Amino acid sequence: MDPRVFDRALIEESAKKSALVWVRGPQGPARGLWHVWHEGAVCLVGVSGGAAAEGGEQPLDGLGLTDGGSATVTCRSKDKGGRLIVWPARVSEPEPGGELWEATAGELKGKRLNAPDQDGLLERWARACRVLRLEPAGPAEQRPGAMPDGGGAAPPLPTPAATRVAAPSGLPVRRGRRAREA
Structure with missing residues (x-):
């Protein structure tokens, strides 16, 4: 079987069955985003530029996704939930109100759970959000049989909450089971 045909079929099936994909743009780390597979592309909706208060959708800031x-x-x-396939994508942003935008946004609307304004959802998206299509743009970088040796996990971002400090001296000492049995 031609590897390109296998890659395309695996991309489509895995994107259809998973409610979440990890997207890494030219900037920043990868981010998990909800999506739908529609007409040969991963389609997603989100907000950029600090418009999260008005848009109420997943943030796209920091990814650098441009048309x-x-x-x-x-x-x-x-x-299993593990990495199955990694592929390069070409980003396109259909013009709000256009035929491709209407078809893509309509498909996304059908899968959007718990929207606060289901009746005016498309109008809000046209006004305050970005609808993006991520179309496969080449052979898969990773696939079954061609995975890297490392785990691929990114190191955690620095945060003061992750700093480990000594336990306060006023806390009671916990003894293990063996200590109590002896």
């Missing part, structure tokens, strides 16, 4: 730009998409396995 005509590129991204890397990671799909996970439905049964």
Whole structure:
């Protein structure tokens, strides 16, 4: 079987079955985003530029996703949840109100859970959000049989909450089971 045909089929099936894909743009770390697979692309909706208060959708800030730009998409396995395929994508942003935008936004609307304004959802998206299509743009970078040796986990971002400090001296000492049995 031609590897390109296998890659395309695996990309489509994994994107259809998973409610979440990991998207890495030219900037920043990868981010998990909800999406739908529609007409050969991963389609997603989100807000940029600090418009989260008005948009109420997933943030796209820090990813650097621009119309005509590129991204890397990671799909996970439905049964195990592990990385299944990683592929390069071409980003396109259909013009709000256009035929492609209406079709894409309509598909996204059908999968959007718990929207606060289901009746005016498309109008809000046209006004305050970005609808993006991530179309496969080349052979898969990682696939079954061609995975890297490392785990691929990114180191955690620095935060003062992760700093480990000594336990306060006023806390009672916990003894293990063996100490109590002896």
